[in-house]
Amino acid sequence: MASNGKYGSHPYAPSAPYLPESYGQQHTQYPHGYGQPQQQHNSSSSSPQYSHGYGQPQHQPYGSSFSHSSSSYGQSGFPAGTDPAVIRSFEMVDRDRSGYIDEHELQQALSSGYQRFSLRTIRLLIFLFKSPTDSLKVGPKEFAALWTCLGQWRSIFERYDKDRSGKIDSMELRDALYGLGLAMPPSALQLLISKYDDGSGRRVELNFDSFVECGMIVRGLTDRFKEKDRRYTGSATFDYDEFMSMVIPFLVSYN
Amino acid sequence: MASNGKYGSHPYAPSAPYLPESYGQQHTQYPHGYGQPQQQHNSSSSSPQYSHGYGQPQHQPYGSSFSHSSSSYGQSGFPAGTDPAVIRSFEMVDRDRSGYIDEHELQQALSSGYQRFSLRTIRLLIFLFKSPTDSLKVGPKEFAALWTCLGQWRSIFERYDKDRSGKIDSMELRDALYGLGLAMPPSALQLLISKYDDGSGRRVELNFDSFVECGMIVRGLTDRFKEKDRRYTGSATFDYDEFMSMVIPFLVSYN
Numbered sequence: 001m002a003s004n005g006k007y008g009s010h011p012y013a014p015s016a017p018y019l020p021e022s023y024g025q026q027h028t029q030y031p032h033g034y035g036q037p038q039q040q041h042n043s044s045s046s047s048p049q050y051s052h053g054y055g056q057p058q059h060q061p062y063g064s065s066f067s068h069s070s071s072s073y074g075q076s077g078f079p080a081g082t083d084p085a086v087i088r089s090f091e092m093v094d095r096d097r098s099g100y101i102d103e104h105e106l107q108q109a110l111s112s113g114y115q116r117f118s119l120r121t122i123r124l125l126i127f128l129f130k131s132p133t134d135s136l137k138v139g140p141k142e143f144a145a146l147w148t149c150l151g152q153w154r155s156i157f158e159r160y161d162k163d164r165s166g167k168i169d170s171m172e173l174r175d176a177l178y179g180l181g182l183a184m185p186p187s188a189l190q191l192l193i194s195k196y197d198d199g200s201g202r203r204v205e206l207n208f209d210s211f212v213e214c215g216m217i218v219r220g221l222t223d224r225f226k227e228k229d230r231r232y233t234g235s236a237t238f239d240y241d242e243f244m245s246m247v248i249p250f251l252v253s254y255n
Numbered sequence: 256m257a258s259n260g261k262y263g264s265h266p267y268a269p270s271a272p273y274l275p276e277s278y279g280q281q282h283t284q285y286p287h288g289y290g291q292p293q294q295q296h297n298s299s300s301s302s303p304q305y306s307h308g309y310g311q312p313q314h315q316p317y318g319s320s321f322s323h324s325s326s327s328y329g330q331s332g333f334p335a336g337t338d339p340a341v342i343r344s345f346e347m348v349d350r351d352r353s354g355y356i357d358e359h360e361l362q363q364a365l366s367s368g369y370q371r372f373s374l375r376t377i378r379l380l381i382f383l384f385k386s387p388t389d390s391l392k393v394g395p396k397e398f399a400a401l402w403t404c405l406g407q408w409r410s411i412f413e414r415y416d417k418d419r420s421g422k423i424d425s426m427e428l429r430d431a432l433y434g435l436g437l438a439m440p441p442s443a444l445q446l447l448i449s450k451y452d453d454g455s456g457r458r459v460e461l462n463f464d465s466f467v468e469c470g471m472i473v474r475g476l477t478d479r480f481k482e483k484d485r486r487y488t489g490s491a492t493f494d495y496d497e498f499m500s501m502v503i504p505f506l507v508s509y510n
Contacts (some may be wrong), residue, residue, distance in 0.1 A: 018473050185496035191503045217506065218499075225498055236498070239490040243441035243480055244473075248446045251472065 077140035084145045089113055090140060100137035109143070114150055114208075121213040127249055128220050153215060156180055157208050167205035176211065182218050192218070217250055332395035341402045344368055345395060355392035364398070369405055369463075376468040382504055383475050408470060412463050422460035426473055431466065437473050447473070472505050 077099060080086050089112045093105040102110060107122045117125075123136075129146045130138050138146065160176040161168050168176060170193045175183055184192070193216060197204050206214060224246050228236035238246070256411060261432050332354060333342050344367045348360040356364060362377045372380075378391075384401045385393050393401065415431040416423050423431060425448045432439055439447070447469060479501050483491035493501065 027466065063399075102446055188499035188503050191500060192506075195503075195506060217503075219498060221502060222495075225495055229495070235492050235494040237490050237492040240477075240480055240484070242445065243443060243491070244443035244476065245446060247476060247505070248443050248450075248472075248501070251450060251506060 001198055033123075034147070066216055078144050079141065082140075082144050083147075085113065086144055087140075089147075090143050097236060100134065100139050101143070102137055106138060110147075110150070113147065116155065117209050117212065121209055124213055124216050124220075124250075150212065153180065153212060154208065157211050165205075167207050168211060169205050173206055173211065173214070177215055177218060180215060182215065182220070182222060221247075221250060257361075333399050334396065336394075338402075339401050340368065342395075342400055344402075345398050355389065355394050356398070357392055361393060361398075365402075365405070369400065369409065371372055372464050372467065376464055376471070379468055379471050379475075379505075385469055405467065408435065408467055409463065412466050420460075422462050423466060424460050428461055428469070429467065432470055432473060435470060435474070437470065437477060439473060476502075476505060 010080065017163075047199065054195050076087060076091075078090075088111045090101065092112070093109040103122050103126055104117060104124060108121065112119055123147050125146055126136055126138055129142045131142060131151075156179045157168065158164075159179065160171075160172040165237060170189070173193065174186075174189055177189075193204050193206075196206055196210055196214070225236055230240060318498050331342055331346075333345075344364045345356065347367070349356050358374060358377050358381055361381060362372060362374065365372055365377075379392055380401055381393055384397045384404075385391065386397060411434045412423065413419075413432050414434065415427040417427075424441040425444070428448065429439065429441075429444055432444075448461075451461055451469070452464055480491055483493060
């Protein structure tokens with residue numbers, strides 16, 4: 001589904017794209033995610049959303065824009081109002097009751113509500129959602145945020161998977177990312193999609209697992225970029241060390 | 256092998272590190288690659304090398320600093336003086352005599368002189384060495400440059416693999432990359448190495464295949480950074496589109 005043909009002059013100026021204010025916050029409103037993502041397809045309306053959406057992540061350390069900001073937690077460590085099914089999914093895999101789950105446990109926990117994601121996607125999710133102080137594990141708070149986020153992303157995915165094939169093509173990916181507030185430059189989008197090309201000559205299509213992986217990479221890199229572009233100029237300056245340290249985590253794990 | 260303990264204040268200031276002038280040029284001198292890489296371990300001597308080594312790649316489009324610059328080619332398309340064994344390796348796999356080889360053919364061709372590299376490493380090598388106008392294939396010129404480069408990298412690898420185990424650990428990797436003129440910030444190096452951690456708790460060690468993959472990623476990203484830092488200030492400014500287009504190619508291929 002390609003809702004319009006305006007991407008030749010797509011509205012990601014003046015900088016990295018709008019991130020919905022609701023992102024990662026409306027965990028109690030799952031499965032309703034974003035405001036009105038479709039409105040973002042109208043380029044003329046994107047400017048006010050920029051400044052609005054942009055205002056939030058910039059004051060947070062990297063990664064935290066993926067986390068919800070509820071201040072109310074129950075004894076379980078979950079935010080108040082967390083769907084009991086989410087809590088059950090977590091507790092079912094946290095067998096040692098440590099309050100943290102590792103990559104294999106997360107893979108299993110998400111299977112109950114979503115699907116079995118690849119370990120590659122799981123590792124990316126952990127990297128993006130974990131607390132900066134925890135090493136490669138997620139706690140209840142992060143798990144609830146992650147669950148909510150995936151619900152939002154699945155809604156977007158399903159909206160663009162018009163024929164319910166469980167896959168979206170490159171144009172639909174472009175629109176779906178746009179619906180998530182991520183306006184990729186066409187050349188970068190083509191590069192990204194080419195990573196999923198199996199060389200068979202068939203049209204590249206992404207299932208939900210690949211969509212999440214792909215989107216999380218775009219989202220993570222964009223968030224990092226925006227942290228360095230707080231005045232929405234569309235450009236950011238990095239020193240060599242921070243550039244390398246910033247990019248390397250998004251390289252796929254090799255094992 | 257950790258030759259010194261000075262990396263806490265390692266000399267990658269003022270910007271991305273020195274790239275040897277000989278890089279990719281001395282194909283006739285294979286297997287002797289770099290000038291005196293060991294000298295670079297003396298941080299006080301690195302400054303003049305910076306300005307010297309930095310002068311070259313900046314005038315070239317991305318990727319071409321990986322290619323040799325010989326202006327003399329034979330009928331075969333190979334640079335004059337190319338080792339006949341290199342030409343044979345290429346022609347052996349270029350069965351249709353198209354003058355270009357694809358990823359599987361390259362994998363096979365390199366097996367005759369080096370080893371069987373993973374397709375992941377092969378794809379990265381093609382991306383970095385191919386002519387910008389060719390899509391995912393390499394011709395004689397690029398193949399010769401690639402072959403030479405691998406010879407240089409193998410020499411460095413073997414120099415730091417003191418016990419001839421065929422593997423280097425993280426400290427040796429740091430020194431080996433340094434020997435290639437790539438001074439990674441310690442935090443970025445740790446992140447990179449963690450990608451090769453199999454979770455077993457054993458010390459991470461890299462074989463030559465992983466070393467090439469790892470080094471090519473660092474090299475490619477560093478070259479890109481340096482193209483945007485032509486005044487050696489140690490920082491570079493990117494707009495969002497170019498940032499995304501620059502980073503995404505280094506994400507590992509998914510298929």
